[in-house]
Amino acid sequence: MSSKDDPKLQARRSFLTRAAGVAAAAAGSVISPAHAHAPAVGEGVAHGRHPENDIESFWGSHQAGIATPQQRNVYFAAFDLTTSERADVIELMRSWTSAAARLTVGAPALPINPDPEAPPDDSGEAQGLAAHRLTITFGFGSGLFVKDGVDRFGLNQWRPEAFIDLPRFPGDQLVAQRTGGDLCVQACADDPQVAFHAVRQLARLGSKVAQIRWAQAGFLSIDKHQPSPRNLMGFKDGTMNVPTANAVQMSQHVWVGEEGGWMKDGSYLVARPIRIALEHWDRMKLAFQEQVVGRHKLSGAPLGKTREADPIDLDAVDGDGNPVIPENSHVRLAAPASNEGAQILRRGYSYDNGLSFIAERWPPWHQGMEFDAGLLFMCYQNDPRTGFVKIFEKLSRFDMMNQFVTPVGGGMFACPRGAAGGEYVGQHLLEHA
Amino acid sequence: MSSKDDPKLQARRSFLTRAAGVAAAAAGSVISPAHAHAPAVGEGVAHGRHPENDIESFWGSHQAGIATPQQRNVYFAAFDLTTSERADVIELMRSWTSAAARLTVGAPALPINPDPEAPPDDSGEAQGLAAHRLTITFGFGSGLFVKDGVDRFGLNQWRPEAFIDLPRFPGDQLVAQRTGGDLCVQACADDPQVAFHAVRQLARLGSKVAQIRWAQAGFLSIDKHQPSPRNLMGFKDGTMNVPTANAVQMSQHVWVGEEGGWMKDGSYLVARPIRIALEHWDRMKLAFQEQVVGRHKLSGAPLGKTREADPIDLDAVDGDGNPVIPENSHVRLAAPASNEGAQILRRGYSYDNGLSFIAERWPPWHQGMEFDAGLLFMCYQNDPRTGFVKIFEKLSRFDMMNQFVTPVGGGMFACPRGAAGGEYVGQHLLEHA
Numbered sequence: 001m002s003s004k005d006d007p008k009l010q011a012r013r014s015f016l017t018r019a020a021g022v023a024a025a026a027a028g029s030v031i032s033p034a035h036a037h038a039p040a041v042g043e044g045v046a047h048g049r050h051p052e053n054d055i056e057s058f059w060g061s062h063q064a065g066i067a068t069p070q071q072r073n074v075y076f077a078a079f080d081l082t083t084s085e086r087a088d089v090i091e092l093m094r095s096w097t098s099a100a101a102r103l104t105v106g107a108p109a110l111p112i113n114p115d116p117e118a119p120p121d122d123s124g125e126a127q128g129l130a131a132h133r134l135t136i137t138f139g140f141g142s143g144l145f146v147k148d149g150v151d152r153f154g155l156n157q158w159r160p161e162a163f164i165d166l167p168r169f170p171g172d173q174l175v176a177q178r179t180g181g182d183l184c185v186q187a188c189a190d191d192p193q194v195a196f197h198a199v200r201q202l203a204r205l206g207s208k209v210a211q212i213r214w215a216q217a218g219f220l221s222i223d224k225h226q227p228s229p230r231n232l233m234g235f236k237d238g239t240m241n242v243p244t245a246n247a248v249q250m251s252q253h254v255w256v257g258e259e260g261g262w263m264k265d266g267s268y269l270v271a272r273p274i275r276i277a278l279e280h281w282d283r284m285k286l287a288f289q290e291q292v293v294g295r296h297k298l299s300g301a302p303l304g305k306t307r308e309a310d311p312i313d314l315d316a317v318d319g320d321g322n323p324v325i326p327e328n329s330h331v332r333l334a335a336p337a338s339n340e341g342a343q344i345l346r347r348g349y350s351y352d353n354g355l356s357f358i359a360e361r362w363p364p365w366h367q368g369m370e371f372d373a374g375l376l377f378m379c380y381q382n383d384p385r386t387g388f389v390k391i392f393e394k395l396s397r398f399d400m401m402n403q404f405v406t407p408v409g410g411g412m413f414a415c416p417r418g419a420a421g422g423e424y425v426g427q428h429l430l431e432h433a
Numbered sequence: 434m435s436s437k438d439d440p441k442l443q444a445r446r447s448f449l450t451r452a453a454g455v456a457a458a459a460a461g462s463v464i465s466p467a468h469a470h471a472p473a474v475g476e477g478v479a480h481g482r483h484p485e486n487d488i489e490s491f492w493g494s495h496q497a498g499i500a501t502p503q504q505r506n507v508y509f510a511a512f513d514l515t516t517s518e519r520a521d522v523i524e525l526m527r528s529w530t531s532a533a534a535r536l537t538v539g540a541p542a543l544p545i546n547p548d549p550e551a552p553p554d555d556s557g558e559a560q561g562l563a564a565h566r567l568t569i570t571f572g573f574g575s576g577l578f579v580k581d582g583v584d585r586f587g588l589n590q591w592r593p594e595a596f597i598d599l600p601r602f603p604g605d606q607l608v609a610q611r612t613g614g615d616l617c618v619q620a621c622a623d624d625p626q627v628a629f630h631a632v633r634q635l636a637r638l639g640s641k642v643a644q645i646r647w648a649q650a651g652f653l654s655i656d657k658h659q660p661s662p663r664n665l666m667g668f669k670d671g672t673m674n675v676p677t678a679n680a681v682q683m684s685q686h687v688w689v690g691e692e693g694g695w696m697k698d699g700s701y702l703v704a705r706p707i708r709i710a711l712e713h714w715d716r717m718k719l720a721f722q723e724q725v726v727g728r729h730k731l732s733g734a735p736l737g738k739t740r741e742a743d744p745i746d747l748d749a750v751d752g753d754g755n756p757v758i759p760e761n762s763h764v765r766l767a768a769p770a771s772n773e774g775a776q777i778l779r780r781g782y783s784y785d786n787g788l789s790f791i792a793e794r795w796p797p798w799h800q801g802m803e804f805d806a807g808l809l810f811m812c813y814q815n816d817p818r819t820g821f822v823k824i825f826e827k828l829s830r831f832d833m834m835n836q837f838v839t840p841v842g843g844g845m846f847a848c849p850r851g852a853a854g855g856e857y858v859g860q861h862l863l864e865h866a
Contacts, residue, residue: 075785116720123715124667124730125783129656177790177802192625193654193663196785200804204715212802215787221626223562230626234557282556282637287549297557350558352508352629353786354648357610369610369645371633 055131058104061265062255063418063425065137066345066380067244070220071188074349075195076271076376077215078181078411079206081143086153088209089144090430095205096138096185097424100198106131109201123204126197134189136198138425139269139413143182158432160263162256162383166270166412169396171405178214178273178409186269186378192217214409216273218349218376228300228308232276232350232373233404235293236300239308240335242345253343256382262428265417267380270344270388272410273351276374280362281404292400294331302331314338328400334391344379344387351376362403374405384412487563487623491537494698495688496851496858498568499778499813500677503653504621507782508628509704509809510648511574511614511844512639519586521642522577523863528638529571529618530857533631539564542634556637559630567622569631571858572702572846576615591865593696595689595816599703599845602829604838611647611706611842619702619811625650647842649706651782651809661733661741665709665783665806666837668726669733672741673768675778686776689815695861698850700813703777703821705843706784709807713795714837725833727764735764747771761833767824777812777820784809795836807838817845 056064081089099109106129108122145151145159168174187198196217203212220229228236242253256263281289290296290303300308304316304324312335316324325332336343352373359367381387396402419425489497514522532542539562541555578584578592601607620631629650636645653662661669675686689696714722723729723736733741737749737757745768749757758765769776785806792800814820829835852858 116723117718119716120667120719120722120730122667123665123711125654125663125665127663127667127731129654177788191654192652192785193783196665196806200711200715203804204712207712212788212804214802215804217785217787219625221558221562221624230558230560232556232558232629234553234555234560278556278633279637279640282633283552285550286553289553290549297553298560350626352625352650354650355610355645369647371636371645371648373629 054133055105056133056135058101058136058418059420060418061420063137063266063415064104065135065186065188066254066267066347066415067250068133068135068188069244070238070347071133071135071195072190072220072222073188073192073195074218074220074376074378075187075192075199075215076218076378077185077187077199077203078141078213078413079183079185079203079210080213081152081182081209082211083209084152086155086430089153090424090427092206092209093138093426093430094424096202097419099201099205100136100138100425103198103201104131104134104136106134109198109205123197123200126194129191129194132189132191132194134187134194134198136202137186137188137269137415139184139186139415140426140429141180141182141184141411141413143180147182153430155429155432158262158429160256160260160414162260162263162268162385163412163414164385164389166384167389167393169392169407171396171402172407174407175409178216180411181213181413183210184269184271184411184413186271192219216351216353216376218351220349231348231375232278232352233281233289233293235289235295235297236308237348237375238346239295239300240312240331242343244345249343250345253387254345254380254382260382262432263414263416266415267345267382268384268387269378269380269413269415270384270410271376271378271413272407274375274377275372275406275408277358277360277404277406278371278373279366280360291326291329292404294325294329303329312337326400328398330395330399330401333395333399339391339394342386342390344381344391346377346379348375348377348379350374377407377410380415487566488538489564489566489568491534491569491851492853493851494853496568496570496699496848497537498570498619498621499687499700499780499848500683501566501568501621502677503671503780504566504568504628505623505653505655506621506625506628507651507653507809507811508620508625508632508648509651509811510618510620510632510636511646511846512616512618512636512643513646514576514585514615514642515644516642517585519588519863522586523857523860525639525642526571526859526863527857529635530852532634532638533569533571533858536631536634537564537567537569539567542631542638556630556633559627562624562627565622565624565627567620567627567631569635570619570621570702570848572617572619572848573859573862574613574615574617574844574846576613580615586863588862588865591695591862593689593693593847595693595696595701595818596845596847597818597822599817600822600826602825602840604829604835605840607840608842611649613844614646614846616643617702617704617844617846619704625652649784649786649809651784653782664781664808665711665785666714666722666726668722668728668730669741670781670808671779672728672733673745673764675776677778682776683778686820687778687813687815693815695865696847696849699848700778700815701817701820702811702813702846702848703817703843704809704811704846705840707808707810708805708839708841710791710793710837710839711804711806712799713793724759724762725837727758727762736762745770759833761831763828763832763834766828766832772824772827775819775823777814777824779810779812781808781810781812783807810840810843813848 110121187195189195231237302312355369356372358370543554578589620628622628664670735745788802789805791803
């Protein structure tokens with residue numbers, strides 16, 4: 001058998017050419033951006049497997065996956081650290097940074113070791129798939145600073161003031177197994193297997209010092225003629241969001257400034273799976289649904305307006321002098337004008353986890369298997385105190401939507417600035433003087 | 434405000450034009466194929482919302498979703514009937530047929546009732562999305578014939594001999610809440626929200642007589658350069674399947690013949706969620722993984738061959754006289770040559786349900802949260818006795834893969850012939866003389 005026909009050699013060649021774009025720097029544990037962006041060579045690329053427009057750059061002053069136009073799929077995971085050594089956390093973030101740089105260009109998590117007597121370094125289910133705009137965004141939970149009263153890694157002195165613990169909100173029914181985490185990974189891609197694959201490789205790379213705690217996949221459906229996705233309530237979601245292309249507004253609401261120290265150019269993520277009682281919602285009259293949301297269901301226009309992009313007129317009244325947009329409607333309570341200008345960058349996904357047994361708390365008091373589905377709410381902001389917490393304190397008390405939605409888990413994570421050449425994500429915190 | 438600017442009227446118009454392709458026949462509860470295929474009119478179509486190549490025809494002698502080229506997403510659901518009246522089942526299948534015909538062309542489940550004082554007839558999250566090749570395939574479980582020893586609907590006399598109860602296989606760990614069902618719906622589409630939306634509407638339409646029992650979403654990732662999808666073990670799956678374009682082989686293995694009575698032109702579906710111990714698998718050497726599967730991981734070629742499509746040579750031996758493809762490898766045990774020619778049409782999807790607590794049954798005896806992920810195995814055949822059951826009796830005993838996979842639920846369903854003009858799916862059984 002010639003080497004041309006040896007399947008093992010063929011396999012190796014293909015894996016190697018696939019990784020060609022980053023191969024030059026692959027020997028080190030951190031890939032520099034210059035290398036990652038070097039022109040790729042080899043048959044994998046010649047065959048068009050990695051068109052540039054399928055790749056979102058991992059490197060930069062901001063982590064990708066925040067301002068990045070939203071992909072179709074997310075796999076979100078939170079991890080608990082099982083080590084008490086800061087050096088282990090440094091090594092973890094170093095290896096995760098390196099792997100993320102490789103994965104986001106469509107390469108395997110590690111350079112392939114062709115030894116058949118070793119476990120494959122990459123589980124392989126994304127082999128042959130394009131990068132699909134994969135972004136991997138890392139965040140730190142409060143447990144990195146203090147857990148059970150202990151400053152485990154000597155980092156608590158650098159915990160930013162803005163990084164508060166999320167308060168308990170009315171209506172929260174947080175399940176421990178879906179809540180918290182010392183670290184988080186948000187993997188977004190235009191393919192669900194690519195997103196899952198990324199987190200799976202990171203979980204494995206970190207398995208000696210980090211245990212995966214909870215995870216949630218999600219999806220978002222956009223078509224050419226439906227640029228605003230609809231959530232599972234059937235309403236358009238994402239209208240009136242912070243415009244990611246507007247640097248001024250991103251600075252104002254999303255990116256942390258100088259005051260944040262090592263968090264400068266980072267952002268705080270609040271991620272909460274929120275179950276929606278779909279069967280209950282579906283029994284509501286159209287007019288009531290629209291009153292709850294404050295928008296027309298089909299067009300997405302604010303009540304009393306005709307187009308999705310029309311501004312919300314909170315002062316409009318009907319012939320009887322009643323507000324056109326109800327006092328306790330979702331859009332009114334969430335509007336910047338109702339929250340002293342507070343705005344957050346929403347970046348959520350719908351989820352479905354099959355069915356679970358539900359005892360309804362409303363007529364007809366049905367009990368049985370119902371859809372375990374809803375919204376993986378995710379939002380980014382430069383200060384949660386004046387962002388999510390400020391807005392949600394009001395929403396959690398007064399929003400008519402609350403009778404249909406239940407936060408069941410989640411947490412807050414500090415997503416540091418992006419990595420530049422030779423750096424790893426989180427270096428400015430973990431190697432603080 | 435002119436009617437042109439009235440959002441409610443606009444909404445109605447848009448919904449109506451969206452449904453234009455089927456509007457002519459929408460007044461009746463069953464849409465005839467002639468009407469469904471009539472040229473569509475109205476702005477929805479003019480705007481290109483429903484390109485023909487995005488639509489898989491619902492009508493035909495075979496149900497769509499079996500020979501249909503596999504879509505990227507599935508939402509599979511099983512239902513329990515809560516009625517004892519055959520007339521209720523007839524009315525259910527009539528309304529499901531009508532709704533499926535509408536949904537698969539991208540229309541709402543029911544013609545839109547614009548009354549704001551009524552609950553919307555369609556939950557709306559697929560509004561604005563294309564049909565995405567949606568197929569909806571219905572099946573009957575054994576409970577339609579006999580449940581708890583009772584012939585509930587007087588149909589047991591027409592239960593085909595081929596429709597046996599699935600035996601318990603070694604290794605099965607079937608969870609009641611994920612097993613069985615009197616009816617099933619397989620919704621496949623190139624968009625997850627379109628597939629979920631379809632089942633949600635059907636569940637709601639049937640809620641008075643059918644209770645959803647279990648559900649599982651799944652995905653399948655194919656790229657231009659990766660026509661054979663990889664499963665979560667990282668191996669190509671679907672190689673050596675029954676060629677759906679080959680009518681002779683489809684008749685031989687998949688479509689029920691004259692002997693099936695009302696099941697003629699139908700097919701039997703076995704659907705089983707199978708958990709894969711990914712963390713365990715990932716710790717195995719590459720060579721061992723390839724021995725388990727009987728194929729090379731990267732190329733998909735049978736062991737000893739170089740190309741995915743190369744035929745499996747079960748007689749090949751190495752220099753020591755040992756078989757190149759191990760006796761207890763998956764491909765050998767599943768091969769037609771090992772099963773007297775038995776073949777099934779596999780149509781499975783990967784799934785991930787987040788994490789669950791697992792106590793590993795192997796070194797290093799890890800306990801904790803692990804990926805709750807695997808394969809929603811689905812296969813079609815014209816006789817399960819000579820199809821899945823015959824093949825899996827051997828696989829379940831001897832397949833090396835069994836130490837990594839655990840069937841956790843599922844069932845068998847008789848999927849009758851497709852509906853022709855004026856018919857509903859299952860009519861030949863439910864209105865049997």
